Amino acid sequence: MPRVVILGGGPGGYEAALVAAQLGATVTVVDRDGIGGACVLTDCVPSKTMIATSVRTSYVRDAGQLGIDIGCTPEEAETGPRVRINAREVNERVKRLATAQSVDIADRLAAQGVEIIRGEGRLVEPHVVEVDGRRIHGDTVLIATGAHPRELPSAKPDGERILTWRQLYDLESLPEKLIVVGSGVTGAEFANAYQALGSEVTLVSSRDRVLPTQDADAAAVLEDVFRRRGMKVLGNSRAEAVERAGDGVVVRLADGSSIEGSHCLMTVGMIPNTADMGLEDAGVTVDSGGFIEVDRVSRTSAPGVYAAGDVTGVNMLASVAGMQGRIAMWHALGEAVTPLKLSTVAATVFTNPELASVGVTEADVTSGKVDARIAHLPLETNSRAKMHGTRDGFVKLFCRQHTGIVLGGVVVGPRASELITAVSVAVQQRLTVDDLAHTFVVYPSLSGSVTEAARRLMKATDD
Known part of the structure; x- marks a missing residue:
């Protein structure tokens, strides 16, 4: 019976584990942070849960357009009713749902006979993973350790005022004046959500428009919506530093100007979790950015070693991670497989x-x-x-x-x-x-x- 060892319990890892178990392999998943990985616990599931709340908030504010009177005062007749957000309850719900989803996935793995080991694994040989001194042999090894938010030396997150998106859900109150640095998908989603929840939002973009990698017409529609709803969007503005200033922050821009706010959210990219994993010694090639190089069936340069998800830098979406993991197991265990075709990948920006x-x-x-x-x-x-x-x-x-x-x-x-x-x-x-x-x-x-x-x-x- 083939033995599969998977490093990382996110979509790339747990989807691969389910396929391998279905095909009769003995499967071990080594996971550091919790089954579901960052996608379920800190990134995709939490952010989309919070965004769902923000969309419902917008529905309430816009109810008057449909002839629904929810008790606006004369002063609110023009702008819509005031919606009060309990940030603590919103964040508690976000974390509760994320934990429940993680438990559901772990239960599903256990029901399929997958062994889950809590810990941090590394390759000591191409087919040997070490976890807390224990060595586990795998005929096939899949690396799906994900990535973490990129940090700038001049804007170090402190978890209080200068934040990554993984730190937002610990806030006790809604940011009064939120500055979002970075206008890619993550920055646009959070800027839109917090503006809907009631924060005063400034979105700082180093490019001439928001969502520079998306369809230009679509980006133009969204930027128009952002501005119309009261968001301040700064194009061609590069943030060089973020500093604490009393109970707030100051974002210093490359042109010498600065912006003051109560909080700053940094959304400036991702770094793969490949450091100190023994990859190069095991013959696994990584690129200059630390991402593992793979082919279209998720193979690395080391025989029998595959990789899936954000750690590969291939279209960093949960759906792609899951497909990469499934393809890896189908290929490794001798099943017919269609190589990953990025031209068929659907993607969404969860703005409103x-x-x-x-x-x-x-x-x-x-x-x-x-x-x-x-x-x-x-x-x-x-x-x-x-x-x-x-x-x-x-x-x-x-x-x-x-x-x-x-x-x-x-x-x-x-x-x-x-x-x-x-x-x-x-x-x-x-x-x-x-x-x-x-x-x-x-x-x-x-x-x-x-x-x-x-x-x-x-x-x-x-x-």
Whole structure:
């Protein structure tokens, strides 16, 4: 019976463990922080739980647009009712749900016969893992140790006023004036959430727009929403240092100016958890950033050693980590496997509205890299969107010029993370816009905009 040893209990690790157990292997998971890893305990699950609270808060504030009177005073008639947030209760719920999810995953592993060892493992040989002096042999070893927030020497987090996103849930009260440094996915999500909860938010971006790696039209919609709701967005502004100043902070910018706030959240990237793990001695190659180099079936440079998740730096999403882990086990244990194809990966920015995308980008099309047609359909034309008072957002669809095969899409709107699934299936299965256009959808529904975009492309293809 093959023996599998997995370092790390996050999505890359626990999904791999479930597959390996299903295929009859003896599986041991070595985990330092808790099953589910940072994704479940400090990152994805907690942040999306808090964001869910912030979205509900926005619904309450906007209720008047739908004719719902929830007792506004005359002074609140223009701005909406004042919503009081109990930050302690919000954070306690966040941590409680994260812990419950971790327990659920651990129970599932135990039910499949997976051994869980609490501790910090390292490779002492390519097929030998050492944990607190104990040596465990594995015919296959998977490294899925994740990553941690990058810290700047000039902005060291203290857990009180200068924070990483993993320290937010210990705050006793809502930040009065929050400065978010970094306008990527993490920065945009937290800036949007805290603004909705009631903080005065300043978002500091070193680039000329927020979400610089996302679809430009989508980023423009979200930045407009941010500003319209009262957020201060500073473009082309690089933070050089963050300092404590009494009961607050001062963020010093490269142009010599400074911003004062009550708290500062640093969202400036991730560092892989690969230090002091014996990787190089075991023949595992890491790049200049410390990320483990893998191929499309998750193999490292050391035979029998695989890696999955953020530790590889490959599209740092929980869904990708889980797929990398599953692919690794299918490959290692002799099952048929399809190599990871990043062009089929769907991703979401959990702002309000959400931004979801899959496949090729408009930049690929306009640059000539991909020969494709584009349909762009504003969500405000959708009847269901009108019923809910939704004005911001769109559906964008890309198809191959002559065959009509769906190559990708972008959705900005409520629950875009769910709406993108239809486009994702189309990309994965190489469906055409005709296939999408002829698919029945509920009326009225937001998903109707996906099939409507397909119909527009179908007509264009016939011309």
